[in-house]
Amino acid sequence: MTEELLIRIAKGEQPAFDQLFRDTNATLLAYATSLMAGDRSGAEDVVDEAFIAIWRGAAGYAGSGSAMGWIRRIVRNKAVDELRRIRERPVFDGSYDVAAANLEDTEPKPDQASETKSVSRLLKAALALLNVDQREAIWLCYYEEKSVAEIAEIIGCPVNTVKTRLFYARKALAQSGLLCASTLVN
Numbered sequence: 525m526t527e528e529l530l531i532r533i534a535k536g537e538q539p540a541f542d543q544l545f546r547d548t549n550a551t552l553l554a555y556a557t558s559l560m561a562g563d564r565s566g567a568e569d570v571v572d573e574a575f576i577a578i579w580r581g582a583a584g585y586a587g588s589g590s591a592m593g594w595i596r597r598i599v600r601n602k603a604v605d606e607l608r609r610i611r612e613r614p615v616f617d618g619s620y621d622v623a624a625a626n627l628e629d630t631e632p633k634p635d636q637a638s639e640t641k642s643v644s645r646l647l648k649a650a651l652a653l654l655n656v657d658q659r660e661a662i663w664l665c666y667y668e669e670k671s672v673a674e675i676a677e678i679i680g681c682p683v684n685t686v687k688t689r690l691f692y693a694r695k696a697l698a699q700s701g702l703l704c705a706s707t708l709v710n
Contacts, residue, residue, distance in 0.1 A: 526591035533582035541579055548592070549575075551668075552599050558663035559603040561652040570606050574599040593678045600679070604656055650697050658693035661686055 526548070532540030549571065556567035556574075577598050585594050651659055664670040664678060672690070676683045 526595070527585075527587070530578075530582045530585045530591050530594075533579060534585070541575075544578070545575060548595065552595070554667070555596065555663065556599050556603050558651065558667065559600060559656055559660055560607065561654075561659065562648040566606060566610075567603070570602045571599060573602045573606075577602070589677060593680075596678050597680060600660065607656055650700055653700050654693050654696055658689050658696065661689040662693045662697075665690060 526544065529540045529544045529547075533544065552571050552574065553564075553567055556570045557564050560566045560570065574595070578595060581598075585591060651662065654662065660679065661675060664675045665672075670678065672683055672686050675686045679686065
């Protein structure tokens with residue numbers, strides 16, 4: 525389906541582009557937000573830039589690999605470019621409150637239990653400690669429930685590289701003290 529939409533977009537069909545946006549925007553926004561360490565505003569900009577690149581470059585999709593993987597790579601590249609541009613690497617001084625206060629709360633229901641919000645903020649603060657490669661691997665593994673092979677295809681790297689990124693990300697999260705090691709078992 526996504527591949528067909530890309531072919532139609534390459535021909536300049538606006539309705540196909542609109543459909544692709546409706547079908548993938550929420551997923552890509554969540555993905556970009558994870559790459560941007562919880563910066564939803566920055567992630568929205570990244571996704572917007574990615575959709576512009578998709579519109580302009582849909583003819584560049586060669587059909588090898590999944591169409592969604594090709595789109596994810598565009599989003600990832602835009603996120604990495606943005607992170608480099610602003611040289612944003614969250615600073616963690618050991619204080620959970622400082623790190624959590626700088627992260628946007630994207631919970632849809634403000635009246636949810638405080639425990640749920642606390643866990644969400646804690647997880648965001650923990651993910652902010654990771655580099656973009658590790659955050660991406662963790663996001664795809666735990667939030668999108670992708671296999672290591674699927675993650676390797678999406679990211680465009682060997683399976684062993686994905687395993688290494690997951691290992692070091694879990695290790696960093698466990699050492700941070702923000703998450704207990706038992707929650708990181710895959």
